[in-house]
Every structure is written in C-alpha cells, then in structure tokens.
Amino acid sequence: MNERIDRYLSSHYQRRLDELSAFLRIPSISALSEHKHDMKQAADWVAGQLRQAGAKNVEVHRTTGNPVVYGDYVHTPGHPTVLVYGHYDVQPVDPLNLWESAPFEPSIRDGKLYARGASDDKGQVFMHIKALEAILESGEQLSVNLKFCIEGEEEIGSPHLPEFVETHSALLAADVLLVSDTTMLGPDQPAICYGLRGLCALQIDVRGAKSDLHSGLFGGAVPNALHAMVELLATMHGPDGSVTVEGFYDDVQPLDPEERSALSTLPHDDDAYKAALGLTALHGEPGYSTIERYMARPTLEINGLYGGFQGEGTKTVIPATAHAKITCRLVNDQDPERILGLITAHIRSHTPIGVTATVQRYDSGRPFVTHPDSPAIQVAAASYEAGFGVKPYYTRMGGSIPIVEVFDRVLHTPVVLMGFGLPDENFHAPNEHFSLANFERGLRTIAHYYTHLQNV
Amino acid sequence: MNERIDRYLSSHYQRRLDELSAFLRIPSISALSEHKHDMKQAADWVAGQLRQAGAKNVEVHRTTGNPVVYGDYVHTPGHPTVLVYGHYDVQPVDPLNLWESAPFEPSIRDGKLYARGASDDKGQVFMHIKALEAILESGEQLSVNLKFCIEGEEEIGSPHLPEFVETHSALLAADVLLVSDTTMLGPDQPAICYGLRGLCALQIDVRGAKSDLHSGLFGGAVPNALHAMVELLATMHGPDGSVTVEGFYDDVQPLDPEERSALSTLPHDDDAYKAALGLTALHGEPGYSTIERYMARPTLEINGLYGGFQGEGTKTVIPATAHAKITCRLVNDQDPERILGLITAHIRSHTPIGVTATVQRYDSGRPFVTHPDSPAIQVAAASYEAGFGVKPYYTRMGGSIPIVEVFDRVLHTPVVLMGFGLPDENFHAPNEHFSLANFERGLRTIAHYYTHLQNV
Numbered sequence: 001m002n003e004r005i006d007r008y009l010s011s012h013y014q015r016r017l018d019e020l021s022a023f024l025r026i027p028s029i030s031a032l033s034e035h036k037h038d039m040k041q042a043a044d045w046v047a048g049q050l051r052q053a054g055a056k057n058v059e060v061h062r063t064t065g066n067p068v069v070y071g072d073y074v075h076t077p078g079h080p081t082v083l084v085y086g087h088y089d090v091q092p093v094d095p096l097n098l099w100e101s102a103p104f105e106p107s108i109r110d111g112k113l114y115a116r117g118a119s120d121d122k123g124q125v126f127m128h129i130k131a132l133e134a135i136l137e138s139g140e141q142l143s144v145n146l147k148f149c150i151e152g153e154e155e156i157g158s159p160h161l162p163e164f165v166e167t168h169s170a171l172l173a174a175d176v177l178l179v180s181d182t183t184m185l186g187p188d189q190p191a192i193c194y195g196l197r198g199l200c201a202l203q204i205d206v207r208g209a210k211s212d213l214h215s216g217l218f219g220g221a222v223p224n225a226l227h228a229m230v231e232l233l234a235t236m237h238g239p240d241g242s243v244t245v246e247g248f249y250d251d252v253q254p255l256d257p258e259e260r261s262a263l264s265t266l267p268h269d270d271d272a273y274k275a276a277l278g279l280t281a282l283h284g285e286p287g288y289s290t291i292e293r294y295m296a297r298p299t300l301e302i303n304g305l306y307g308g309f310q311g312e313g314t315k316t317v318i319p320a321t322a323h324a325k326i327t328c329r330l331v332n333d334q335d336p337e338r339i340l341g342l343i344t345a346h347i348r349s350h351t352p353i354g355v356t357a358t359v360q361r362y363d364s365g366r367p368f369v370t371h372p373d374s375p376a377i378q379v380a381a382a383s384y385e386a387g388f389g390v391k392p393y394y395t396r397m398g399g400s401i402p403i404v405e406v407f408d409r410v411l412h413t414p415v416v417l418m419g420f421g422l423p424d425e426n427f428h429a430p431n432e433h434f435s436l437a438n439f440e441r442g443l444r445t446i447a448h449y450y451t452h453l454q455n456v
Numbered sequence: 457m458n459e460r461i462d463r464y465l466s467s468h469y470q471r472r473l474d475e476l477s478a479f480l481r482i483p484s485i486s487a488l489s490e491h492k493h494d495m496k497q498a499a500d501w502v503a504g505q506l507r508q509a510g511a512k513n514v515e516v517h518r519t520t521g522n523p524v525v526y527g528d529y530v531h532t533p534g535h536p537t538v539l540v541y542g543h544y545d546v547q548p549v550d551p552l553n554l555w556e557s558a559p560f561e562p563s564i565r566d567g568k569l570y571a572r573g574a575s576d577d578k579g580q581v582f583m584h585i586k587a588l589e590a591i592l593e594s595g596e597q598l599s600v601n602l603k604f605c606i607e608g609e610e611e612i613g614s615p616h617l618p619e620f621v622e623t624h625s626a627l628l629a630a631d632v633l634l635v636s637d638t639t640m641l642g643p644d645q646p647a648i649c650y651g652l653r654g655l656c657a658l659q660i661d662v663r664g665a666k667s668d669l670h671s672g673l674f675g676g677a678v679p680n681a682l683h684a685m686v687e688l689l690a691t692m693h694g695p696d697g698s699v700t701v702e703g704f705y706d707d708v709q710p711l712d713p714e715e716r717s718a719l720s721t722l723p724h725d726d727d728a729y730k731a732a733l734g735l736t737a738l739h740g741e742p743g744y745s746t747i748e749r750y751m752a753r754p755t756l757e758i759n760g761l762y763g764g765f766q767g768e769g770t771k772t773v774i775p776a777t778a779h780a781k782i783t784c785r786l787v788n789d790q791d792p793e794r795i796l797g798l799i800t801a802h803i804r805s806h807t808p809i810g811v812t813a814t815v816q817r818y819d820s821g822r823p824f825v826t827h828p829d830s831p832a833i834q835v836a837a838a839s840y841e842a843g844f845g846v847k848p849y850y851t852r853m854g855g856s857i858p859i860v861e862v863f864d865r866v867l868h869t870p871v872v873l874m875g876f877g878l879p880d881e882n883f884h885a886p887n888e889h890f891s892l893a894n895f896e897r898g899l900r901t902i903a904h905y906y907t908h909l910q911n912v
Contacts, residue, residue: 197672201770210734214884215757216653216855219785220697220749223739226758227693234690237683239808241676278666281810283679293676301671302682303773304765308758309781314657314818316783316855317759325765327772329675352695354737362770399672399772423673 005447008138009130009440017113017436019049020126021106023088024115030066030089030156039152042088043067046125046150053133055148061168065160066152070171073132074145080376080456081145082449083174085407086125086181087154090117091428098430111436118434119421124180125150127420127439131446144453147174151403154181157363158403165403165410175414175456176376177407178449180442182419183427185267185393187435190384190445192377193417195396196404197298198330198367200340203360204347206232206322212308215316222318223354226307229322232357235350236300236343242285243300245346251333252298255288263291266393295396299329300343329398336364365402368415376414376456380449384418387445414456418445461903464594465586465896473569473892475505476582477562479544480571486522486545486612495608498544499523502581502606509589511604517624521616522608526627529588530601536832536912537601538905539630541863542581542637543610546573547884554886567892568881574890575877580636581606583876583895587902600909603630607859610637613819614859621859621866631870631912632832633863634905636898638875639883641723641849643891646840646901648833649873651852652860653754654786654823656796659816660803662688662778668764671772678774679810682763685778688813691806692756692799696742699756701802707789708754711744719747722849751852755785756799785854792820821858824871832870832912836905840874843901870912874901 009016028042029035043060046069050058055071066089074081093103093116101107103116117123128148135142149172151161165172182193208225238244268291274282284293307322309315328339344359351357370377372394384392397417404415420442426432465472484498485491499516502525506514511527522545530537549559549572557563559572573579584604591598605628607617621628638649664681665674694700724747730738740749763778765771784795800815807813826833828850840848853873860871876898882888 199672199772201772203770208735213733214855215755215759215783216655216785216853217879218733218750219755219757219854220753221738221740221746222733222735223737224757226761227697230686230689230758230761231693231695233686237687239687241683277669277674277678279664279678279810280812281679282677283808283810284677290677294674297676299671299675301675301680301772301774302686302764303671303771303775304763305682305686305778306762306766307760309760310762310779314659314781314783315759316655316657316757318757319759322761323766325770327671327770329672352739354735354739356736397672398675399670428670 002140002447002451004138005134005140006444008134009443016130020123023122023126024106024117025104027104028089028152029092030153031092039066039089043069043152046088047071049129050148053129054136055132061164063160063164068152068161068164069150070148072147073142076142076145079144080175080453081147081173082176082178082453083147083149083172083413084128085149085177085179086128087121087151088125089152089155090120090122091155095430100431108436112433113436114431114433116432118432119425120427120432121154121181123434123439124420127443127446128180131443131450134443134447135450140451143451146450147172154403161403162406165406169410172411174411177404177411177413177415179401179404179415179417180419181401182397182417183421183423184419185395187422188388188390189267190388190390190392191395191419192372192380192384192392193395193397193419194372194377195369196367197398197400198334198336198365198405199327199400199402200330200336200364201327201362202340202343204229204324204326204357205360206355206357207320208355209320212320213318215318218318223352225319225322225355228352228355229307229324231352232347232350233302233324236346240286241283243298245300245343247342248298248300248339251335253332255292255296260292262394263295264289266291266395294398296331298331298334301327303327329400330367332367334367336366340364363402365400366405368405368408369396370415374414374456376416376453379453380416380418383445383448383452386448387441458596458903458907460594461590461596462900464590465899472586476579479578479582480562480573481560483560484545484608485548486609487548495522495545499525499608502544503527505585506604509585510592511588517620519616519620524608524617524620525606526604528603529598532598532601535600536631536909537603537629538632538634538909539603539605539628539867539869540584541605541633541635541859542584543577543607544581545608545611546576546578547611551886556887564892568889569892570887570889572888574888575881576883576888577610577637579890579895580876583899583902584636587899587906590899590903591906596907599907602906603628610859617859618862621862625866628867630867633860633867633869633871635857635860635871635873636875637857638853638873639877639879640875641851643878644844644846645723646844646846646848647851647875648828648836648840648848649851649853649875650828650833651825652823653854653856654790654792654821654861655783655856655858656786656792656820657783657818658796658799660685660780660782661814661816662811663776664811665776668776669774671774674774679808681775681778681811684808684811685763685780687808688803688806689758689780692802697740699754701756701799703798704754704756704795707791709788711748711752716748718850719751720745722747722851750854752787754787754790757783759783785856786823788823790823792822796820819858821856822861824861824864825852826871830870830912832872832909835909836872836874839901839904839908842904843897874905
C-alpha cells in the first residue's frame with residue numbers, strides 16, 4: 001500500500017466517519033414518496049462531497065424521477081477511464097421495532113456502524129469518493145481517469161437510469177464500469193463477483209365465478225380459483241425442483257468444467273448453511289452443488305400467493321380469484337422477454353377448465369457474466385490483496401443488478417463488481433450495518449485500484 | 457287455510473311489520489365483541505315477543521356465551537311436541553359501502569324487506585312466534601305442544617349450544633325439531649330440505665427456513681414454503697375434481713337410484729346456473745349432475761391460501777411460511793374426525809422435502825339426512841301446499857347446520873327443515889332481504905303445521 005495515501009487515510013479517520021454519519025442521517029428512502037425532499041438532499045450531499053474530494057464537472061442531473069449525480073476527474077490522458085456506479089437511495093426501514101438503534105441515527109457497536117444504507121450502498125459509494133480525495137490530497141497520481149454516476153432509484157428498480165445512460169452515453173463513456181454494491185464471502189474473504197443472474201417478474205391472476213361463493217351451497221359443482229391456481233403452479237416444477245416450463249432451459253449452457261472446479265473451491269459447508277437457515281434439508285436441481293444452484297443455475301420462484309380467506313378460524317367460501325407473484329433468476333443467454341413468453345404460453349396451455357388466467361409482466365434484467373481473466377479484473381484482485389492481505393475469491397452472485405447489464409450493453413464496458421459488504425450485514429433488513437474494518441481495508445483497495453489500473 | 461287465523465294475520469299485517477323492523481334494528485352481530493350488549497337486547501326482545509304471543513315459562517338462559525331464549529306452550533296432552541330452533545344473531549355487515557340502505561335500518565323496496573337478518577334468521581324466527589300468537593288470539597286450537605329454543609351464536613358456529621342442549625335435555629325434550637333457516641328453490645318453489653352435508657375444517661401451516669430469504673442470494677438451493685404448499689395441495693384432487701385423499705370416499709354410499717331420479721326432477725338448468733355465476737364452465741366429480749354434486753356429494757375445498765409477498769409489484773423473496781384453510785363437506789357416514797385424521801395422514805405422507813407441515817383442526821359437524829316419508833315431513837308438505845298453493849320440492853342442502861345433528865343425536869327427534877328464504881336473498885352478504893310475500897305465505901304454512909300435525 002502506498003504510504004502517503006495510507007497516512008492520509010489514517011489521519012482523517014474520525015472526520016471521514018463523521019461525514020459518512022451525516023450522509024446516513026438523510027432518510028433517502030426511494031420507495032416512499034414522502035421522502036422526495038430527502039432524495040434531493042442526499043443527491044446534493046453526494047455532489048458536495050465529490051467537489052470537496054476534487055472532482056470536476058459535478059452536477060446533479062434532474063430526471064423524471066430522483067436526480068443522478070455526476071462528477072469526474074479526467075486528467076490522465078492515454079489511461080483507461082473508470083466509471084464508478086453506486087446509489088444514494090436506501091430501502092424502507094419497517095419493521096421499525098426490530099431495530100436496536102434508530103435506522104437514521106448512526107451508531108457504532110462492536111466495530112460495526114449501524115444505520116440504514118451503511119453497507120447498501122451509501123457506505124460503499126462514500127469509499128470511492130474518499131479514495132479519490134485521499135489520492136489527490138496526498139499528492140499521489142491516479143493511473144486512471146474517473147467518472148462517477150450515483151443514482152437515487154436503485155432500490156426501486158432504477159426506472160429512469162436506462163434512459164439517462166442512453167441520453168448521456170458520451171458523458172458516461174468509459175473503459176471499465178466499477179460497482180461496489182455486492183458482498184464478500186466473509187470478514188477476511190474478499191470476493192470479485194464476475195457474474196450476476198438476470199431477472200424477470202410476473203403476476204398471475206386467476207378468476208373463476210364473478211364473486212366468492214358459499215362452499216356449502218355451491219361446493220362440488222363450480223370451479224375454485226385456488227384449486228385452479230394450485231393445479232397450474234404445480235405444473236411449473238418437477239418433484240426434484242427443476243423447472244418444467246417448456247423451453248425454460250433452452251438457452252442455458254452447461255456449466256464449464258473449469259468453472260465448476262473453481263466454484264467447488266469456494267468456502268462452503270452444506271451442513272453449516274442448512275443450520276444457519278434453520279432448514280432440515282436443502283432442495284434444488286439434482287446434479288448441482290448448492291453454490292452452483294444459487295450462483296449459476298436459473299430458477300422460477302413463487303414469491304407470493306394469495307386468495308380467499310386469511311383471517312382467524314374458518315370461512316366456508318369458494319374464492320373467485322387467486323393471485324401469484326413469480327420471479328425467475330436467469331443465466332447465460334436466457335432472455336427475460338423470451339422467458340416471460342414461455343411462461344405465458346405454459347399458463348395458457350395449462351389453465352384448468354372453468355377459470356381464466358391473466359399475466360402481468362414487471363421489470364426485468366438480463367443475466368451478466370464477464371471474464372475473470374481480463375486486466376480490469378486482475379488488477380482488482382491485486383488491489384484486494386493489497387487492501388486485505390489475502391487473495392480474493394472469484395464468485396458469481398445469484399442476485400441481479402439489472403442496471404449492470406444496461407451499462408454493459410449501452411457503454412460496452414467490462415464490469416468490475418468490487419463489493420465490501422458482508423452477507424450478514426442485513427441488507428434490506430433491520431439493523432443494517434457495515435464493518436468499519438472492511439470500510440478501511442476497502443478504501444485502501446479502491447485507492448490501490450485507482451493508482452494501479454493501467455490498461456483494460 | 458283456516459279462516460280465523462288468516463283474518464287475524466291479515467288484520468295485523470302492519471303491526472307485525474313494525475315489530476319485525478324493531479327486531480331488525482338491533483345490531484346483534486355475534487362475531488363482534490362490541491355487540492355484546494346488543495345480543496342481550498335481542499334475546500330480551502325475543503323473550504318479550506314470546507310472552508306477548510302467549511308462550512309460558514319464557515326465560516333468557518345465560519350461557520358462557522350469548523343467552524339462549526326458551527319458551528313453551530304445552531297444553532295439548534297426548535299430542536306431539538315440536539321444538540322450534542332458530543337464532544337471533546346475525547352476520548357482520550362489511551363491506552358496508554355495498555349496502556343500498558343501512559343494514560340495521562329496515563327498508564322496503566319492491567316488496568322486499570332489506571336489513572341484515574331479514575331472512576337469516578330473525579325474519580324466520582319471528583314468523584314462528586307470530587304463528588303461535590295468531591292461533592291463540594284467533595281462538596284456534598294447536599294440534600301440537602310447542603317449545604322454542606332461540607340461540608345467539610349460530611353465525612359463529614354455536615359454540616355453547618351443544619352444552620346447553622345436553623344440560624337441558626329434559627326441558628327441550630320433543631318429538632320433532634322444526635328449523636326455519638334454509639331456503640326454498642325459487643319464489644313459488646317451496647322446498648323441504650331432508651338432508652344437510654356435514655363439515656370439517658382445518659388449517660395447514662408449512663414452514664421452510666427460519667425466515668424469508670432473498671431469492672437472488674438463495675434461490676435454487678433452498679426449499680420455498682409456497683412451492684411445498686402448492687405441491688402438497690395439488691395431491692389432494694385429481695384433475696377431474698375428485699378428492700384423492702386416501703380413504704376419503706370410504707364411508708360414502710352410492711346415491712340411491714330412486715333419490716337420483718327425484719333430484720333430477722328439481723328445477724335446474726346448467727346453462728342458466730353457469731351464466732348467473734359468471735362461469736365459462738362447471739367443474740366437478742364426473743358421473744354426477746350439478747345438483748348431486750352440491751347437495752349429495754362430499755368435497756374438499758381450499759377456502760384460503762396465503763404466503764409471501766402480497767403488495768403491489770414484485771418482491772424477490774423466498775417465503776418461509778405458507779398457510780391454507782380447508783373445509784370439507786361430508787355426506788352419509790363420513791365422520792368429521794375420521795376425515796380430519798385421513799387428511800392429516802395424507803399431509804404427513806405427502807409433505808415435500810425440506811419443510812414441515814402442521815395441522816390445526818377447527819369445529820366440525822356430522823352430515824344429516826332424514827326420511828322424507830315420515831309424518832312430520834309429510835304434514836310439512838301439506839302445510840306448504842296450504843300456504844303457497846303448490847306442492848313443495850324435496851331437496852337436500854349442500855350447506856351444514858351442525859347443531860341440527862346435535863339435536864338429532866341428543867334429543868333423538870326427527871328434524872324438519874322448513875325454510876322460507878330465497879337463494880338470492882343475500883344471506884351473509886350486503887343487501888340481505890326477505891320477500892314479504894313469502895313472509896306472509898310462510899306464516900300461514902307454519903300456522904297450518906301447528907294446527908295439523910297430529911302424530912310423528
């Protein structure tokens with residue numbers, strides 16, 4: 001690690017923590033419209049920090065949704081340009097009663113900073129800004145040009161970012177997209193994520209009679225929307241957990257033996273995993289390891305199902321309607337729109353007699369995989385080693401960051417997912433927190449990357 | 457029809473309507489504890505009416521729940537005793553916005569009296585009291601001894617009535633139980649119901665992981681409680697709608713050919729039935745007519761199903777729990793407890809891997825069928841003919857009045873179900889009403905029964 005940068009970072013520890021705390025105090029919950037003003041305030045705060053760090057062309061860009069903050073430092077001609085993407089919006093905080101300290105009143109306990117957004121993603125966005133500041137203030141040289149694109153709608157599916165990226169493709173043009181919004185494998189197990197699953201989402205609405213019917217007076221003679229929904233959903237999986245929608249696996253490539261071998265070396269223990277989740281058994285596609293199942297295989301998951309009576313006790317009703325929420329995780333060449341089409345066709349051909357089934361489609365995103373042996377990834381690995389003292393693991397993530405695929409497609413840049421969160425830091429849940437040790441080690445990792453990446 | 461009774465009834469029409477309206481204004485909703493005081497008031501009102509009609513030994517009997525009103529007129533030695541059962545409690549009224557006039561402000565439109573309880577069951581209870589009054593006031597002779605047992609918990613499953621019946625079996629001893637809480641087939645189609653289906657109820661709770669999990673980070677590797685519930689429920693029916701729980705039909709007798717032939721003469725049209733319910737197709741056990749399916753065949757019906765996300769849009773969650781509410785309608789010798797045992801065993805042997813399924817049992821009632829050719833039924837048929845000018849149909853009802861089976865078992869009386877409601881009078885729904893024409897014709901039917909039944 002560069003000594004001058006390290007010294008600067010060490011001597012500004014408390015100020016940095018105070019600043020991050022100020023950022024975390026802004027309740028920038030994008031899902032709730034009453035926080036509109038907080039979104040603007042958080043965007044302005046990011047812009048102010050970028051300027052203070054030395055960034056140029058800092059601007060809070062209006063969109064029809066929440067603003068996008070842009071800033072850059074482009075003074076290293078002939079060297080690659082890194083576009084840093086992150087988000088200043090956070091998830092809602094309910095149920096509030098499960099928080100041990102108030103979600104927007106940052107609190108340090110056991111070396112962890114507790115607050116909504118601490119790890120996802122304010123803390124990680126802030127590290128990038130502070131890494132730039134540390135390099136410039138300590139008189140060191142960036143080996144790259146830097147651009148920052150920090151949005152305020154990631155937690156609601158980035159509805160306005162694709163348009164912003166397309167209309168500002170020149171401004172955002174870069175050689176590498178760098179995102180810190182993923183997790184490491186464990187406290188001393190940094191990880192570079194080289195793949196994300198894609199996503200598509202739908203709702204099925206089944207209708208039978210025009211209204212609920214008395215199960216005594218009509219039961220046995222009329223269709224029941226819940227029976228029909230159960231019968232329909234049961235056709236979508238085999239007993240072994242595989243997806244039985246016709247054509248679902250058409251565009252899934254067999255796992256590369258070399259990759260399987262690499263994934264098998266990741267630290268994982270089925271028994272400990274089961275115990276941690278309170279499960280008596282794991283369940284998934286036969287022929288794949290747990291890690292392969294959640295990182296590299298596609299799924300069709302019922303996220304919600306409802307119809308009829310939900311109160312205490314019983315109600316003798318034949319429900320007229322039933323509803324199911326479904327999302328799929330996609331890999332390789334699975335196209336979200338094609339998959340939605342296959343599922344819709346499956347529903348059409350498997351709808352039981354006497355009911356109608358309609359499909360609503362929601363936002364979707366393509367799967368993404370990059371090459372772990374590209375220079376952009378290899379320098380990231382070296383930087384992790386400089387920051388953490390150990391080599392990082394190469395992993396895929398079962399989750400989806402749909403916007404990563406948009407950057408990939410519109411800007412044609414390789415993507416580096418350099419995350420510093422931990423799997424148990426309660427992303428999206430009460431008591432979200434961020435390890436202060438990883439905050440410091442991550443800062444040094446990023447500063448190393450900014451000063452060592454020479455080509456992509 | 458007896459002329460003096462008829463004259464008395466005709467000359468007291470308005471007073472009778474005013475009194476019924478006063479009864480209907482009492483919001484005696486047994487399901488809601490804030491109406492405790494109204495239950496007492498309704499019971500006292502019934503007791504007052506019984507006294508005014510000439511009944512003796514009138515008493516409002518306390519129970520640990522709502523009171524039971526008793527009264528009798530036992531002055532016809534050597535003749536049969538008829539026990540009239542009914543209820544003064546009513547269903548809740550939500551959704552209130554769908555009522556065209558306030559549920560507890562009786563309103564007459566198009567010859568129909570609109571109010572909660574108008575037909576189910578205050579109106580029908582009131583008719584019995586007024587029939588006694590008309591006979592006594594017009595100087596006619598009862599051919600029977602009369603006892604009234606009017607409870608206040610029918611709409612919540614009569615939790616305290618079985619105990620009351622058992623501890624008051626001498627007081628309630630009778631030769632016939634007479635219940636007016638069922639419907640006719642149509643405005644000019646009176647019906648004697650000679651059978652009711654039984655009922656058993658349960659809830660299934662499925663649990664997978666100890667909490668909901670992120671479908672990106674875990675999806676594909678862990679059990680999903682909703683998948684397991686769907687897989688489990690799908691094993692309970694065949695595609696043709698028959699129940700596939702092992703042993704479910706063991707105690708169901710084949711339908712008697714003579715009864716089938718009688719049921720086939722009941723007025724019914726599948727196309728009109730379908731259209732009225734807004735259905736594109738009917739669905740039920742093959743080999744049975746619609747009427748047989750809902751009157752005389754058993755069912756297993758999912759009344760409610762829920763788990764996971766139910767909000768707008770999507771949430772990428774793997775639900776940890778799923779819940780299903782189920783009721784069965786039973787016929788012949790199907791014992792509710794045995795059926796619950798069979799379903800529990802089925803659940804045990806069909807629970808998918810990786811989840812647990814637990815069963816909660818709720819109240820149940822046995823099926824009930826009586827002989828249509830008993831004198832108690834045959835005189836009822838003659839009374840309908842006297843009151844309505846047409847012969848009644850003999851029907852079974854797909855619904856359940858579990859307490860009927862308790863009277864049958866404890867008091868060993870034949871049961872006559874002499875209903876005056878209509879199928880479209882919105883029992884349990886907004887805009888409940890009662891045909892004033894049937895109110896008047898029914899009064900005369902009951903008075904005829906009270907003055908003509910000589911032996912059972």
